[in-house]
Amino acid sequence: MLKNYIKIGWRNLVKNKQQTIINLLGLTLGTVSCLTILLYVFAQLGFDEDFSNAESIYRVETIIERDGKESFDTAAASPPIAFALKEDFGEVEEVTRVVLTDVFYSNLIRAAENKESYYEPRSYMADSTFFKIFNFKFLHGDIETALNEPNAIVLSSNLANKMFGNQNCIGKAVIWGSGEDAQTLTVKGVFDEYFYKSHLNPNYIVSMSTPGMGTFVQTFDDFATNNFVYSYAKLVPNADADLLQKKLPAFINRRGSKNLSDAGMDNKQLLLKKVTDIHLYSEGRKNQIGRISNITYLYFLLTLAFFIQLVACINFINLSTARASKRAKEIGVRKVVGAGKKALMRQFLGESLLLSVFAMLISIPITIFLLPFVNELTQEALTYLNIFNWKITALLFGLGIFTGLVAGIYPAVILSSINPIKALKSATILQSGNGNFRKALVVFQFVVSISLVATVIVVTQQFRFTQNKDLGFNKENLLALRIGTNEASSKFESIKTAFLNIPGVLEVSSGNYSPSEIVLSDNGLYLPGGSREKNTIVKRNGVSDGYFKTMDIPILEGRDFREADTTNQIIVNEATLKAFNMKREDALSSKLVQSFGDETYEMEIIGVVADFHYASLKNEIAPLFLHKESEPNWLFLRTETKNYELLLGNLEKQWKTTVNNVPFDYRFVDKEVEKLYDEEKRLGKISFVFTILAILISCLGLFGLISYVAEQKKKEIGIRKVLGASINSVVQLLTKDFVKLVGIAFLIASPITYYFMERWLEDFTYRINIQWWVFAFAGGFALIITLITVGFQSLKSAVANPVKSLRTE
Template sequence: MFRNYLKTAWRSLIKNKLQTTINLLGLTVGTVCCLSILAYVNAQFGYDTHHENASDLYRVRTKNKSIKNNSIDSDFGTASPPIAFALKEDFPEVSEVCRIVYFGEGNEQLLRVSDSNEGYYEPRGYVADSTFFRLFKYPLLEGNGNEALKAPNSMVLSSVLAQKLFGTERALNKTLVLGAGEQQMNITVTGVFQEGVHKTHLNPNYILSMTSPGIGAYVRSVQNFATQNFVHSYLKLVPGADAMAMEKKLPDFLQARGSSDLAAAGFDKTLLLQPVKDIHLYSKGIEMQIDVVSNIEYLYALLLLAAIIQLVACINFVNLSTARAGKRAKEIGVRKTVGAEKGSLIKQFLGESVLLSLIAVVICIPITIALLPFMNALTEGNLVFSDVLNFRILMLLFVVGMVTGLLAGFYPALILSAIKPVKVLKGIIDVKSGNGNFRKALVVFQFIVSITLVTAVIIVTQQLKYAQTKDMGFDKENLLAVRLGTQDARDKYDAIQSQMTSISGVSQVAGTNTYPSGLIMRDMGMHLPGMDDTNQTGVFYNGITENYFNTTGTKLLAGRALRANDSSQVIVNQATLDEFNIKLEDALASTLVQTYEGESSTYEIVGVAENYHFATLKSAIDPILLYNDTSPDWVVLKTETKDFRTLLANLEDTWKSINPSTPFVYTFIDKEVEKLFAEEKRLGQISLVFTLLAILISCLGLFGLVSYVAEQKKKEIGIRKVLGASINSVVQLLTKDFLKLVGIAFLIGSPIAYYFMQRWLEGFTYKIEIEFWVFVLAGGFALVVTLLTVGFQSIKSAIANPVKSLRTE
């Protein structure tokens, strides 16, 4: 029986080639979207589940709360240096801890083989306690994980870095040099681990022992429980320990260990325990991540989008099948006359839809694999063909295909199986079902989807354009930043500045610790003179050299620029004045005080700079203090040339003449600014792609419904034409109902789009206002697409020979 149904279904699909092709195209496009999203979303799950006793691993989070206004100022995925080991001492449920310091982007350390002068700024450098491999599972190719990070100046390399540095030779016990100049130190390779075996938020390129000099020694020396929240701290609980119960004890722990530190810092803080397995998906709003994380809400939104697009494809199938019902009326009449039951006919028609859906599933797999490079570029993912051919994904895809086929075929099956054989055999073909409200509702749903997605694309594009064109407070177009990187190079800043100033195409040169648009992580608590030093305000700070403002184009609202001999003189931005309620005209007579561990430092304000952005537009501009630094981390150059190839070559020659063993590393500031809006740009591209696909599928659905209407009104059109009706009047007859559907969809879709896009914009401090014309434009776009799609079929019906449609009357 099943074989017979399959054979009948196949013959029917082959017989109706146009309908089959359109249905197959819609289902294939929808299923490709669905499979792509499923593969991407599935790849975001399963992070950090491979570690031994992974459910017992937790990260210590820190929420700092201002005593001044009792609000959460920050939410970090890090903690103060002494907290991890203090937790192990005070809580028997903690079996092991590990601290990690991450050399973030822009702070990479210079690394080279001891007998080579060629160094590299290697990314993803970690400094970690010797317990690292007791908490986290990484297959070691060389060395012993339990011993590898115990000795000072020891380092474990990733397999990729080991091959880069030593080729096919064994790296174990080889010597490397970290840093340069007086601060360089010799490092012994004590292990090599296999990189990229498992999905994890910890992706080190190399791991330096915490017992080493430099940052490791600094971390070990800090005993303050309030400040210096830059250390990624991890705990491993004993099996069966209740993490939630322990978390409730952390406020008392913090008060017992650090009440005086918190009072001196002027803020309160809360410690939280976050499961390591949750870090990749549930870290929205948490700052100072050690690696790029995903967002579970974003993934749910993608899954919803996949379901909507697949549903739109199902709607097409319904409309096309009901539109062509009259073509199969005689077949059904004959089958019923010879004894076919309604149930068997329903099974047959469901079989056709399921078969077509499964064919679409088979076709979509190689198409999706071929589109993986495009998907990776669109989402900045790293999907490979094994993510698509994953057994769980394929089984889920099969279920999607079955459900799609059943949903798409159920309503047409009911309509077709209900045809009366007596009427059909008398020549009366009636395939009407109610008043057609169900099919109209389906098309309205498609219009709502299209209008909502088009609105989203317009608003995301507007916000991105606003962000890109907004005055950042500095001249991003003509700035180039060169990294000094090592202390040896920083000490030679004056020589570098002097030599680069004389290069053709360079108009201004200055130094800074963080270039414009770079993320500033350093801050300190400050207060006004005579005020309570336990009620401090966080102020970011950045070192600059004289001529900095002339170079970057940031304007001074009052006062003067910094000078080479300034020590306690500083420049603040307007946001600092606002925070401390200082009037601009009083700023140059004001001072700020920093009190830390009982010692106070006073800073004289000699200048006020306009507010400039040093973070994304999602954040308000924070107070910042700029001080004189004669040994900066970056050289910023203002350029006046279009021949950047020659300019960069001259800069590199100058650099090599002063720092022959340090790599020449540079970045264009406008490119760095673009990174601030990378998430919005990616969202805009994803929205545009899926909007176009949804509209394409919806057009097929419109074609199906107008075909149905034309089929129902075939004889009416013929009579009208015989009586002298024009082509224009016939086109109006077929299109007016669809214009009403667009209007209904506009009224429903616009508030839906407004609600969701307004919520999205709430994440930005600096944002556009949603204007009414956006919805009019989206509705107009839907109207134009409808007229083009419906108009084609309407004109085709209007110019048809009326004799053919009236021949049976």
């Protein structure tokens, strides 16, 4: 019986070639889209799940409140909090701390036996308990003792191979840093960074007991300030994390009430974030240790995949029910000779499943072929092995079955319900209700298309807004060059002089933070006569004289830094004046105060600069003060050249002449600013590609549907033309119903899309306003595509010879 179903189904598919090709192409495009999106979504899932007892590991995050408002939130915490939790709560089995040293150290590292140094990102310091919580896969060394001693380092397999080649590097010496700050570390382990997907993703880890920053973290005992340490707690089996969370307010008050008071904090909340939730559920929490994703974007993509596949299914339903009359006599004969309704339904569902499974099989090699493009689009590193992951394979198989059932169930019900007597008498047996249902499905297709077009426009507009908005400084033709070491910092003036003599370099200055970098440094400041307990957190950046000229940031009041200035002379932005209710004209006669322990320092405001965006546009410009810095981390060069290859070559040559064994590490500031919006940019590209696919699938369905309608009305068109109807009137006859459907879809899609895009834009402090023309354009675009698709076939029917259509049976 099954063999018979398959044979009959195959014959029908081959017989109706146009319908089969349209359905197969639509289902294949839909399945390729779904498979691609599933591959990307699965790449974003499963972070940190492979660690032992991952469900029991939590990160301690921080929210600080001042004046009853949330003023600071971070994924990190103060240094002593982690081990205090272990001391105070029996449900905490183990804790560890991680410091992202990219912020504090140059990250210059080399094998002691070589002179070539590298800047390596994702460099951490961690407690000896780190691998007791995060059991990375070790390739060499003892995971139990790797970080127990001072000056120990554990390398990723990639970095170990880069520095030592294929030799076993356990016990080898590594030089970390340069000059007087250089430290000799001993390699105690090598781990496989590709074995687990983790938000940590370290390149190398230095033991926390190593002198320097590690000593500071281990001895610092203030529970309020210096919230830069990423703290993790592993709970005992079956511990209630929610119950522990409720105990944390009393804990922080008991341990750090005086620290909070001295720092001017009204309240400090400690939040437990399950480590498996960090990658996808950390939107809005600042100072993440690595790149995170957003679960909302994944939901959007999955929804997009669902609708694309649904549009393909709608094509199948519309074409199958529209062409039901073609199979009426076949169904009538089958019923007369004894075929039951269930048998017919199985037959038609079998045809649908056969087509769907065939589309599923075709989609696999197509997706593999498209993987390079997909990787470029999503910025992932997917391979064919991802497709044959058992979860993906199972989902793909399920998708094929589900698609076949969804696409085939309604046509199967309709076709199997045909009255055999009517079917044998006449080919025209479909009720008007079926036509209305097809119209509803077509409207749904248009709703999806119009919504997707409007979504792409809004996302693209917001991304362009972030690119083109006046950031308060000129990001174009601006180079940032990492100084990195004390040796290079000490030679800043000579480097500056040498660079200014190179053609194409207009200005040179320096600073501690490059634009787009997270400014972690801050101070609690207050006005003279005020209270340190009521201070205001102000971000801090150290710069050299000429910084504002290089950045093209206007000085509104006062002056730039001079050679004789100290850190007690500061320049503030407009947001700082607003925070202290200070008038611009009064700023130069004002001072701000900061306190450390028993010592108090007054800082003189010598200038006011316009607000500029030193962080993402998702965040409001925060108060900032700038001071003179003698040991900066970055060089900034304002350039003007048509030959950057020559300019960079000259800069590198001069750099290597002036500074020994320090890599020439540069970046274009405008490109770095763009990276702040990688997620939005990626979302826009993905939305655009799949919107085109959804519209293409819809057009395929419309083409097939109008082809059939034109065929059904062939005789009517012939009679009309014989009676004098023009080509224009015939085209209008065939297209007017579809134009009405586009209008109905426009009225439905516009408010729905507006609501969801407004919700998305709420994440941006600086954002566009959605204009009416976005929806008018989306509706007009859908109308034009419809007229082109439908009009082509309509015109073909309108110009056909009426004599042939009237004499053909």
